[in-house]
Amino acid sequence: MTEQVVNDFSITVGTPNGSGSSTANNTILRAIFKMGIPVSGKNLLPSNIQGLPTWYTIRVSGQGFLARREDQEIVINLNAQSFAKDLASVKSGGAFYYEDSIKQPIARTDIAIYPMPVKKIVREIPDLPANLRDLVSNMVYVGILAQMIGMDKEKIELALKFHFKGKEKPVALNMAAVHAGAQWAAANLEKKDPYFLQAMNKTDGLIMTDGNTAGALGSIYGGVQFVGWYPITPATSLAEALSEYLPKLRSDAEGKHTFAIVQAEDELAAIGMTIGAGWGGLRSMTSTSGPGLSLMTEYLGLAYFAEVPVVVWDVVRMGPSTGLPTRTAQSDLSFISHIGHGDTDSVILLPGDINECFEFGWKAFDIAERLQTPVYVVIDMDFGMNQWMTEPFRYPETPMDRGKILWEEDLEKITDFGRYKDLDGDGIPYRTVPGNRHPRSAYFTRGTGHDDHAKYSEDPNVWHANMERLKQKFQTARQYVPQPVLHGEGSPVGIIAFGSTDPAIEEGRYQMEQEAGLKTDYMRVRALPCTPEVGEFIRNHERIYIVEQNRDGQLHAWLTARNPEYATRFISIAYSDGLPPTAKWVKTAILEKEQN
Amino acid sequence: MSESLPMAGASAQVNAAGLSKNDYRGAPSTLCVGCGHNSIANQIVAVAYELNIVPENIVKFSGIGCSSKSPTYFLNRSFGFNGLHGRMPSLATGALFADVSLKGLGVSGDGDTASIGMGQFKHAMRRNLNMVYIVENNGVYGLTKGQFSATADVGLELKKQGKNLYHPIDICMEAMASRATFVARLFAGNAKQLKEVLKAAIAHRGIAVIDIISPCVTFNNQEGTYYSYTYGKEKEEPLHDVTFHFASDATQNTLTYVPQKEEIKLEADMVEGEIREVKLHDGSFITLKALEKHYDPTDRMNAIRTLEEAGDNGWLLTGILYANPEAPALPDLYRLTDSPLNRLTEKDLRPAPDTIAKLNAMMF
Structure with a gap:
């Protein structure tokens, strides 16, 4: 056997949708998390209640990278429909576990093959009523996997206790299946692949x-x-x-x-x-x-x-x-x-x-x-x-801002309340709400053109001024929205992105630096409209890759429209196929452009 | 706050809430002269005055169309929201949660309710919003100049449209089918009945649908057709004479500014058996004097049968078709704080700091 690979691999489980595997898969995820190893899990599921193939992919990364990976080192198959596809997806040198009642050809010799007699193992669990066998059978592969990669069974129990909200009976039943699977694997399977878990302390204090x-x-x-x-x-x-x-x-x-x-x-x-x-x-x-x-x-x-x-x-x-x-x-x-x-x-x-x-x-x-x-x-x-x-949720650090709202006592101090008057020059008017019993509180809200007292108006000047005020209000918004997060400094190459591409981009940046010596600065935008830091980032970088998961580069278009003088610096990296993005995609797409 | 209320005893022309009729008015109407909708707006002003309503206790809603413009023509001192076409009910549903002591007063039309708004209309019934839902029904689209609405009679001919091919929708029937708790049909030309039923509808806790045949003098007023003024004038058949009576224990009447006291006097010519009484949620009640035959407005099946029969025969039956004052209204189904939700502050709305650690512990 080659050298052990510890805490750096992906596990994908293929099951028929609706077979109850999500408890099992979440249990694997949570057990690894409780072992202190950074981990992420993603459902790749069909729009279906029962029957179609579904996958759950788990990324184990001691380094803390949580994006999806294209490579699958360990694949577990319990679905005849996706058997051939799942078998083909295992990375060379990896491991393929399958439910042994599925009788399909296995031509690969470059991976470890582990048949699992799940039904037989479940049948032999002592004192397990026949009508509960199906319910716990998915836990058998959890047990087998635990035995083969070194997943801590106490952590599995913790995950199950969480899932079943502390109810002892279902935890005990499911643990019986885990132990049965583990015992069977210990007695019958010879480890031929290099992938192992080893406890760390990198998830201490985190929540899931x-x-x-x-x-x-x-x-x-x-x-x-x-x-x-x-x-x-x-x-x-x-x-x-x-x-x-x-x-x-x-x-x-x-x-x-x-x-x-x-x-x-x-x-x-x-x-x-x-x-x-x-x-x-x-x-x-x-x-x-x-x-x-x-x-x-x-x-x-x-x-x-x-x-x-x-x-x-x-x-x-x-x-x-x-x-x-x-x-x-x-x-x-x-x-x-x-x-x-x-x-x-x-x-x-x-x-x-x-x-x-x-x-x-x-x-x-x-x-x-x-x-x-x-x-x-x-x-x-x-x-x-x-x-x-x-990270654990943090209690809000600022008191609530209820905005410009007027109640009875406020109206006493005002002689002329106008719902849409811009008294502060920031485009934001004052408002009253129903239930305010002051005789001057009420106004009539409408979707039609209105003046600053909310009265119907078709006056061209009134319309124009109102729309300009709304535009100004959008500028005011910049003071209140979250600022972007900046990683890295000093590189001429920038990346701008938002939302869930973050793990893939962080890992992609690491890989670009390791593999191609390309350093990048990365700004994660957290709101539109953008705060001034975004403009500064754009001015300070020669090339800016705008990475997003859609066809047309929608953030790219937004930024281009508002920064036309910098349009030639923007390079759109946009791709969408329904799967969460990978570091490999980020790296490949950017390096391709950099090397041209 | 009190400065704009008239001084006590200053004028005889104030009601028990200390308000003059002017306090209930709105902006001048921009609808056609002779439009049935204007008389409805005028009656709302009169009724609110007579009921001593504090205008701030009412919230007005409307959709889109001629009818939906009318909330600006009454109760200037009430908040109002002119929403989207056919989607007044959802707006009202959310807004009335802000302060459940407020009463909704919605005005819609036949296009706004029976065409584009049918879905939201029926769900408003099902939820029993605490709102009067007036449909100013004239069988025709006015603001777009004379297209058939979903309540137009089959076979009706209009200038630009030709003949209407489809059967009409009966708004009261739809309300009944969706378990509305108060359903009335009225004719805008019958001011007395309109007033009394409107008072009852306001006193009713829950949804009160009033389908008011309100002739469009510009686009759908052809002699002999169901929605014409003359048809209503000549063929209206009231089911009963409706009289509204204030609550004897008027502290229950939450919309009014001051408690009401009124002695109930039955008219001398009313004899037992001819009068039916329906007690409303706030203690007020209505008396219904039988006309040609007895009509029991608490009998749901009978209301549906009556509507079916009237529809088949083109009868314009008016009055309170159905009332179920005991059904819980929407806010009664929720366990809300005593203080209106929109008066709650950060102290009430943000969980205490010590909860966050417990919460994090729940997240595995």
């Missing part, structure tokens, strides 16, 4: 969760009061996390709720409700994905024009149209940045890790209420629905 949960929790700490939503993959679990955690975190001493959630009849209604509540003075949000956002467009245009604060989470999936509902992309940026007809501008927050999903979750409300406009928080399926290790 998904972006949708983090976004929901951040929203709760941001004081969300109204949620109007409609189910859509991959955003559904965000609203579901709100439903799960809001009652726990936001009930008063008598158990009464400081929030309301309504599952709407469609996205047209979800956004209508959300905007109604935002107008009413509530911290109001919705979560959706591309097709839902298309339906919400008209109302969002009204919210922009009537200046209603709302927070809209877009968990991006592949489009156009229904696209690939369970696959990931960064392809809604162009659409959102000018959503609605007529002239509009959108304030967009772009979390680049799971912790930022939490942080921007609460910040989004401060920004929306400060600016009185819809604020979009854009993540994607990869962040939204996959488990990620991340």
Whole structure:
């Protein structure tokens, strides 16, 4: 056997969709995490409830790289439909585990082959009732893998205790299957591949969760009061996390709720409700994905024009149209940045890790209420629905900013309240909300042309001045949105990107430096409009690669339109096929351009 | 806040809330002279005055169309939101959560409700929003100059459109099918009935649909057709005489500024058996005096049968078709804080700092 490879490989499990393998796969992920080894896991699943092939890919990286890799060192197959494809995908020198009732030809001799008699092993588990065999059978491959790569069974138990919320019986049943698999492997399999785990301490103090949960929790700490939503993959679990955690975190001493959630009849209604509540003075949000956002467009245009604060989470999936509902992309940026007809501008927050999903979750409300406009928080399926290790959530470090809102006592001091008057010269007017009982509080909100007292107006000067004020307000937004994050300095070569491409870019930069001696500076943009640091970065770099996961280079287009004098410095690296990006893609694409 | 209220005893022309009729008015109408919608706006002003409503306790909503412009013609001191075509209900659903002591007053039209807005309309019924939902129904699109709406009669001929090929949608029937808790059909030309039913609708807790046949004098007023003024004037058949009575224990009436006291006096000619009483949520009640035959507005099946029969025969039956004052309204289904949600502060809305460690511990 060749030299051991420790904590640096990928494991991919191929199963039929709906076979219950996600518990097993998450258990592997969590056990490795608890061993202190940096790890990431991604579902590569079909839009289907049961039957179609699905894969779960785990990246183990002692160095801490969490992007997907193209190479698969260990492949576990429990699905006849994808057997040949899975077998072919194993890297030379790797390992292939398969459920031995699948009888298909195996021609490869360059990899280790491990047949697994899963059914037989399950049958022989003492005291396991026959009707529970199917439920725990996936844990057999966890046990076999644990034995073969050195996964700590105590950590497996911790993962199961977490999954089953401490319930002893299912933990014991599943552990019985793990032990049975491990014992069978110890007695029957000879290790022929070099891949091993070894405990580290690199995940100490970190937590593990998904972006949708983090976004929901951040929203709760941001004081969300109204949620109007409609189910859509991959955003559904965000609203579901709100439903799960809001009652726990936001009930008063008598158990009464400081929030309301309504599952709407469609996205047209979800956004209508959300905007109604935002107008009413509530911290109001919705979560959706591309097709839902298309339906919400008209109302969002009204919210922009009537200046209603709302927070809209877009968990991006592949489009156009229904696209690939369970696959990931960064392809809604162009659409959102000018959503609605007529002239509009959108304030967009772009979390680049799971912790930022939490942080921007609460910040989004401060920004929306400060600016009185819809604020979009854009993540994607990869962040939204996959488990990620991340720093623990931090309690909001700034008090809530409720913006320019006037109550009865404020109106007493004002003789002429005008809803859309720009008193402070920042483009942001003052607002009152229903429930204010002052006789001068009310105004009539409309999507039609209006003057600074909200009265209907077709006066050309009034229209023009109002639109210019809205434009100015978008400039003001720069003071309130998150600044970019900068890595590296001094290179003439820059990279600009956002969101979930971050792990692939970080690793790609490392590889470019190691393999080709190319140093790069990297700016991760965290909001549109951009703060001044982005302009400075653009001025200070000769070539700037704008890396994103879509067809047309949407951030590239956004930056080019706003920095035409630097357009020739921008090089678009844009690609989208539904899979999370890899470092290899980043490296290859940039080196190709650099060497030309 | 009190400075704009008239001084006590300063004028006889103030109501029990201390407000004059002017406090309930809106901007001048920009609709056609003679439009049924204007008389509805005027009646809303009158009713709000007579009910001693504090205008700040009402929130107005509308969609798009002639009807939806009308909320600017009444209750200037109430907040209002003119939303999107057919999507007033969702806007109201969210907004009314801000402060559940507020009452919604929505004005829509037949296009806004029965065509583009049918989905949201029916879901508003299902959720029992605490709102009066007026449909100013004239069977025709006015602002786009005379196209058929979904409530237009089959066979109706309009100047530019030719003959209407499709059967009409009955808004009251759709409301009934979606379990609306208060359903009335009225004729804009019958001011007295409009006033009394409007009062009852405002006092009703939950959704109150009032389908008001409101002739379009410009585009759909041909002699003998269902939505014409003359048809309503000649053929309206009221189901009953409706009279609204204030709550005897008026502290329950949360919309008014001051408690009401009114002694109930039944008219001398009303005899037992002819009068039906329906008690509303806030303690007020309506009396319905039977006309040709008895009509029980709490009988859902009978309401549906009556609507079906009227539709088949082109009868313009008016009155309160159905009322179920006991059904819980939308906010009653939620366990909300006593203080309105939009008055809560950071202290109420942001979980305490010590929760964050517990939360992180839950994240594995």
